[in-house]
Amino acid sequence: MRILHVLNHTQRLNGHVHAAVDLACAQSAHGHDVCVASGGGDFDSLLQKKGVKTVLIDHKRSFANLAKALVFLRGHVRDFGAEVVHAHMMTSAVLAFPVCRLSGIPLITTVHNEFEKSATLMGLGTRVIAVSDVVGASMRKRGVPSSRLCVVLNGTIGSARADGRSEEPAALCSPSILFVGGLHPRKGLPDLLQAFEIVHRSNPDARLYIVGDGPFKQAYVDMAFQLACKSAITFVGPTADPYPYMLGADIFVLPSHADPAPLVLSEAREAGCAVIGTMVDGIPQLLEQGEAGMLVPPGDPQSLAGTLADLLEKPDQIDAWKARSQVRLEYLTIDRVARETMQVYLTALSKNAPGPENAETEHSPSRADALTSSHRK
CATH class of the missing domain: 3.40.50.2000 (Glycogen Phosphorylase B;)
Structure with missing residues (x-):
């Protein structure tokens, strides 16, 4: 599967960045074609070493900059041939939402920081991943239906960050x-x-x-x-x-x-x-x-x-x-996190996946089923 992760940056100082980097590297190890679009940072060299492509998208919150980022992201989704876009923060979710609608592909969002008011915007996803049961319950209270909400508990054991x-x-x-x-x-x-x-x-x-x-x-x-x-x-x-x-x-x-x-x-x-x-x-x-x-x-x-x-x-x-x-x-292994996340992707690719984009997508169940047994790089 061709997976595009979008996040504000790849600096070492944020836990949600660690989680996204761990997941991207694990997915690459599983044979998927993975790219991270971000403002760049400490982990870019590790991502590249693990076979994950990286592209720079400036997430600075100004109208002119975000408009430019939106155009760039749409072009990259097309050129990369992304089948799934996975956003990890509010700004990246807002950028990715219209791109995914125009491209007819599912948007996956992960709620890492549920305590922030802006976490409500993560409900834009075709599927919304909560990193714990409590976060899932909170997102349901914010209006995300259970049909679009999945819990994938965080885990780090075996992550690429631990190499060496x-x-x-x-x-x-x-x-x-x-x-x-x-x-x-x-x-x-x-x-x-x-x-x-x-x-x-x-x-x-x-x-x-x-x-x-x-x-x-x-x-x-x-x-x-x-x-x-x-x-x-x-x-x-x-x-x-x-x-x-x-x-x-x-x-x-x-x-x-x-x-x-x-x-x-x-x-x-x-x-x-x-x-x-x-x-x-x-x-x-x-x-x-x-x-x-x-x-x-x-x-x-x-x-x-x-x-x-x-x-x-x-x-x-x-x-x-x-x-x-x-x-x-x-x-608490990253391998388990990657496998459970892949199941979320596959349900989002299903023809009947409910979501803000459309209940009817271009992806048929047979295509999603084929992806479980065929990892393309």
């Missing part, structure tokens, strides 16, 4: 607590800082490592500097691959206030961390509803501190939760 990564654990002082994520309020880092302040009083050997970058980094550094445990907190900063830190950590904590389906949880579980996450959005689903990781209420530093303290005071429980992180881990 170091398997050497980072040298962290034990017992170590690790946070990996963007430094902005949605991720709840202040809750973890407050919880660690409480825990450190009775566990002075504990250390907190914070990996990531973002617009609130300096504010969080200043916040940590005011704590009595400041010497036990390390801001590592951004890193191309946080996996060695996960391998070296005892406990991984994701204290998010909103997180549709964070990729970092499958990575932390793959690394064998004991995992603590909050009971929001897709986090419980990624932690097997508490079987593969502990769940605490969001925005509740006291509860988080209590859970951390229990683990630190009972090291055997850390080992037990490290083992439990492997429960049904095989479900």
Whole structure:
């Protein structure tokens, strides 16, 4: 199948970019002809190495620029011979919608950031992929009918981004607590800082490592500097691959206030961390509803501190939760994500696929069926 992914950019700093890059590379490995149209970025060289074509489309939000992007995208869809267009962000979905209508091909949209009001526009897709059950329920409330909505839970294990990564654990002082994520309020880092302040009083050997970058980094550094445990907190900063830190950590904590389906949880579980996450959005689903990781209420530093303290005071429980992180881990592979996504494409190619374009498309069921057994490159 000839698949065109459209997204704002391919910079390393966004989780939805990681998910789209992982999917495109996996689809190429499965024998499909794949192209990514974006504003460009860090992952273009990896995409090209994995056989994925890349073209530049500037997504800057001005009328003149978007009009130019629209014309370019329509031309590229024609020249590439795309059979499916897959948009991963609001701007790319808005650009792709008229192009797909004019070209008579299905538009697939993936809702990565459901907490944004603009996520409603992702309902433009012939098929709308939600990255977790909770996101799917939210999109139904926004008016996307179940007939056009599919849930494909995020997974990263086996992704192309992991090729050649170091398997050497980072040298962290034990017992170590690790946070990996963007430094902005949605991720709840202040809750973890407050919880660690409480825990450190009775566990002075504990250390907190914070990996990531973002617009609130300096504010969080200043916040940590005011704590009595400041010497036990390390801001590592951004890193191309946080996996060695996960391998070296005892406990991984994701204290998010909103997180549709964070990729970092499958990575932390793959690394064998004991995992603590909050009971929001897709986090419980990624932690097997508490079987593969502990769940605490969001925005509740006291509860988080209590859970951390229990683990630190009972090291055997850390080992037990490290083992439990492997429960049904095989479900979180990018191969599974790619296979389930292909089934979504095939239903969209069906003649009777309901959607905003038209219930009657040029694609017959026999053509869609043929694509399951014939991967063209």
